[in-house]
Every structure is written in C-alpha cells, then in structure tokens.
Amino acid sequence: MSTQKEIIEKYPLLFKKLRSGQYTFECGKGWNHLIEEVCFKINDFFEKFPEYNENFEGIIVVKEKYGELRIQGSFPDIVYDFIKEAEHKSQNTCEYCGAEGKMRNVWGWQKTLCDVCDKDEGIDPTFKPE
Numbered sequence: 001m002s003t004q005k006e007i008i009e010k011y012p013l014l015f016k017k018l019r020s021g022q023y024t025f026e027c028g029k030g031w032n033h034l035i036e037e038v039c040f041k042i043n044d045f046f047e048k049f050p051e052y053n054e055n056f057e058g059i060i061v062v063k064e065k066y067g068e069l070r071i072q073g074s075f076p077d078i079v080y081d082f083i084k085e086a087e088h089k090s091q092n093t094c095e096y097c098g099a100e101g102k103m104r105n106v107w108g109w110q111k112t113l114c115d116v117c118d119k120d121e122g123i124d125p126t127f128k129p130e
C-alpha cells in the first residue's frame with residue numbers, strides 16, 4: 001500500500017494546493033487505499049475529459065472529521081460522486097490500520113476504528129499517524 005507521501009507525489013496536479021504541505025494528509029494511514037483509489041479515478045477522469053480540468057484548482061484538504069474522511073476542494077459534479085463514495089467507505093474502515101471498522105467514541109472524539117485499534121489504550125485520537 002502506498003504511503004501518503006507516495007500518493008501525493010504520484011498525483012502532483014491533484015495536490016498542488018494541499019493545505020497540509022507536501023507530504024501528508026490530515027488523517028491516519030488506514031484510509032490511504034481509499035484516497036489512492038479516488039485519486040486514480042479523478043486523475044483518470046481528467047485525462048479522458050481534459051476540458052473539465054481547466055478550472056480545477058486541486059484538492060485543498062484531505063482530513064478526518066467526526067470519524068469520516070473528508071476530501072475538500074472545488075470539483076466538477078461528477079468528481080464529487082467519486083469523493084462521496086470514498087468518504088462513505090471510510091465510515092466502515094479503520095482510520096489507523098485499514099481493517100473493517102465502525103464509529104466509536106474515543107475520549108470524546110468520534111473515530112472510525114477496528115476492534116484492535118479501539119482497544120489500544122495508547123492511541124491518541126488527536127494524533128494523525130502517517
């Protein structure tokens with residue numbers, strides 16, 4: 001599975017304005033495969049329909065919010081459908097390890113985690129591991 005840095009480097013046009021800088025997203029690595037999948041679809045769409053790419057400014061933010069993946073920027077409607085699909089999948093995917101997970105309350109924070117990561121008392125829900 002690719003690291004966040006590898007995904008960002010693979011799709012420079014998508015991430016030219018990423019808020020968190022050049023090397024990471026603002027979420028755990030368990031969602032990397034979802035992010036990579038949606039980046040592939042967006043990139044593939046722009047290659048097939050370059051006219052849609054003219055006003056595309058790039059993805060501004062990739063982050064976790066209320067236990068879900070959020071990918072924000074200004075996109076054509078059809079691209080939003082790809083993003084919604086990835087965000088929906090994140091609701092059942094552990095943010096830390098990528099296993100099947102569900103929404104939990106961790107120290108007052110909503111996090112989507114698997115049983116194993118949920119039992120790890122060393123987990124800091126405010127920490128975003130790469």
Ligand SMILES: [Zn+2]
Nearest residue numbers: 094097114117
């Ligand atoms: Zn996990």
